[in-house]
Amino acid sequence: EEPEDKWKWWEEKDNAKDSGVKWKFLEHKGPVFAPPYEPLPKTVQFKYDGKPMKLSLEAEEVMTFYAKMLDHEYTSKNDFNKNFFGDWRKVMTKEEKSIISDLGKCNFRDVCTYFQQKTEERKARSKAEKLEEKQKNEALVEEFGFCDWDGHREKIGNFRLEPPGLFRGRGNHPKMGKLKKRIIPEDITINCSKNSVAPKPPPGHKWKEVRHDNQVTWLVSWTENIQNQNKYIMLNPSSRVKGEKDWQKYEIARNLKTKVDRIREDYMRDLKSSEMMIRQRAVALYFIDKLALRAGNEKEDGESADTVGCCSLRCEHIKLHKQLDGKDFIVEFDFLGKDSIRYYNKVPVLKQVFKNLVLFTENKEGGDDLFDRLNTSTLNKYLNSLMEGLTAKVFRTYNASITLQNQLLELTDPDDENVSSKILSYNRANRAVAVLCNHQRAAPKNFSEQMGRMNDKVELWSAVLASKTQYLIRLRNVASLMGSFLLITYVWFMLYLILLRFSTTLVDMLQMVGMCIKIEKKQADIRDAKQEAKSAKSDYKHNKSEGKRKLYEAKKKKIERLQEQLIKLEVQATDKASLVFGKTTEENKEIALGTSKLNYLDPRITVAWCKKYAIPIEKCYNKTQRDKFAWAIAMVDESYVF
DNA sequence: CGAAAAACTTAGTATTTAGACT
DNA sequence: AGTCTAAATACTAAGTTTTTCG
Structure with missing residues (x-):
């Protein structure tokens, strides 16, 4: 029951224009707010120091956020408890504050059990009830889940606002457990056309602002209170504006393919530069290219988990082994990257790279920057001078896609008629990329x-x-x-x-x-x-x-x-x-294939491969993925080469 | 310029759903 | 028909890059 009238934007002629104008007309219904707080029934009691205690509405709501997480590992962490308790006390009344002074004396168990029961009940509802809710939800999606973007009905990505709760940072995040506040209309900025019907705020409320900025792609924005960062409602990946950008990303990566030999020659030469910054840049680029490391922006101290990428590596993150297991010039990496995922790798490197690393770490402490003369913006500025649109992350895209293409060539047996063995080859090629990019997941429990x-x-x-x-x-x-x-x-x-x-x-x-x-x-x-x-x-x-x-x-x-x-x-x-x-x-078993498939692998490689071996595209891409990559599926035949 | 803010992409985990199994 | 499992989807945090600002 696919709607047949889906817009095939990739068939239009004027796709490549890039004037900074993202739309000429934009109309939407605004965000869907989180449902209001429902007070606990009287029978469900929070206890302090063994005695039931009725809380004010606001304090009760925040209490339930913690209660819902009671059995989660987070609540065993000191920072989490400290941050929660601090923020909870901020919403308490004077009396409550004077009584509740010790988190250890709080008993959330009944409240926790109550919510567990509620989820059980929800699960156990009759078929009719579930269907009714499903239909209600579909109606909501119909109304709020789409917008009119230049005369086309486009799907919105995240039209529901994030509900209030306790912040769950990843890794050792200093702000874990802090109260993520409820977003109200007065926090919300709306972006839409001047000549559109602007979304209406809920009765008795006003938007923070309504603006008409056609240089950006977001429909709604607000500032979250944990890190004070902007968040946005934007379109779904199946939309034209996202799809074109994605397509462009892979075109830039393909362009790098034609330039990469020259760039590699350049950084090989620069490994011996008399200028320290250039030497560091060469080594960093070598890592980014060879190991698919991320750029590694500087982070504000103590505001988030201590993670690094290439440019922000510290001396303590590498160990240099002149010899290891019979091999020469080994660098042992051990650091936490994005999402606090550990990167651990022992890599043989060029002698000159090794020499440079020895030089960079001389007279430094473990906590000092390895590349003290380098940051992402100077690196990216340099890359951009080598090729238009080139930035550090393009190397990840390029190396991921070229690896998939090469692995498919290597692993696919053209004589084997069996579809399942073909898919196996595909998954192995995909896995090689996931390993390269260090995409991990918790092992299935x-x-x-x-x-x-x-x-x-x-x-x-x-x-x-x-x-x-x-x-x-x-x-x-x-x-x-x-x-x-x-x-x-x-x-x-x-x-x-x-x-x-x-x-x-x-x-x-x-x-x-x-x-x-x-x-x-x-x-x-x-x-x-x-x-x-x-x-x-x-x-x-x-x-x-x-x-x-x-x-x-x-x-x-x-x-x-x-x-x-x-x-x-x-x-x-x-x-x-x-x-x-x-x-x-x-x-x-801890390698995740999804991320690379969705973000790094030129979908046209997959489409071409499927066509070449008559594999139905459904074997490689599920519904969501087919929607996102509709442009690629329509665009190429088996002759496509990345 | 360089820092900060804004904008946008990438990421793993939690929840939901579908469909296989008993 | 209920239960279990894996896949799909929802969610939102955490990166990178671009833009703005002082």
Whole structure:
């Protein structure tokens, strides 16, 4: 049920213009405010020092923010508690403030339980109720989720304002737990055309400002109270203004491809420059190019977590090894990057780079800047002089995209007709990029739960192992000689050997075994379904009725569906196996593929690859991704080269 | 100019949804 | 029909780059 009238902006001729004017006409309905606070029922009590205590409305609301997070790790952190308590006290009445002086005496448990119950209840609602809410939400999206941008109905990204709550910084953020205030109309700046129908503030309220700035792309802005930074409501990635920008980004990266050899020659030469700044710039650029590090802007001290990028690296973030594990000139990186994600890497570097690093760290403390003569703006100014539009982050885009293209070329086997093995190659190429960019995620936590259920299934696994692995034959032979107790012991022993051999984890092994079970089952299902289809067919031949025909059709459909599921399972299993038996088992399950796919990989590479091997684009891109990359999907054929 | 603010992109995690499984 | 899981989507923090300002 796709609307067929979607605007194909990439088909228009005047796409490339860049005059700074972002729109000629802009009309929208403004933001959707967070729902007002609903006071707690009387029966749900906050307790202080063991005694129930009724709070003023405002203090109660802030209290619930904490209560809702009671079981979260945040509430065990000192900064979080300190910041919360400080801000909470600011909204208390005088009396409340005089009583509540110690967070340790506060009991939020009942309130926490109340909210947990509410989510349970929400989950347990009837189908009709859920449907009703869904429809209400759709109506809201219809009204507020779109705008008129130069005569086209465009989707808005985030039209709901962020609700109040406690700030959840990432990593060791000094402001974690501070109160993020409710946004009111008086905080809001509206941006729209002069000749449009401007959004109306809620009754009794006024906007902070209504402006008509067609040089910017945002519709609504406000200043958040934690870091005092502006936030915006902007369009969805499927919109023209975002899509064109994205397209342009990849064109700049492709342009870098034609210049990169020269730029590399330049920084190689500069490694020996007599000017310190130029030497530092050369080394920094070498890191940015080779390791896909981020630029690394300076950050205000103590305002946010202590993280760095290339230009802001400190001496303590690298260790220099003239020799390590038999290799020369190794730099060992260990620092926290964006989102406090750890970057750890041991890299062999050029002798001259190594020499320079020794020079840069001489007579410095660990806390001193490695590149003390360099910052992102001088670096970017230099890059811009080499090529129009070139900045530090273009190297990440370029290296990510070129890596995908090369890996696809290398890993795709043109003779293998199997779609699932193609997808596996694609995912591996994607993974190579994610590793390069250090895109991580928390390891899925069901891993340890699966451990728990281990014992119940051990016999089943034994059987599957017996039929699936190379140890099978031995196992079967042995099994005939042994009782089941011995058999199980033997299986565990084999498992242990596998673990040792591949230095993998038990959980990974067990997951693979689980997948084998699923695959076997699916294969059995397909055999059954084929049987059924066969008998339905002969039924139909004997009795050519409409009902029989439909039945036969349905059976055929079922086979198709099952076969698709089987392919999916096989992909999963092979993918998993390559993870488990590959070299970097531990990190790999913590590699996130999504970020690079969405932000770094020229979608035209993927589209061209899909066309070349007749892979449906749906196998690589989900709905959201197809919307975002609609321009690329429409634009290129298999001959596209990044 | 250089610092600060504004604008815009990139990021991981939390929540929701879909669909497979029992 | 309910339960479980993985994928999709929502959310918003945290970066980079561009623009403004003193």
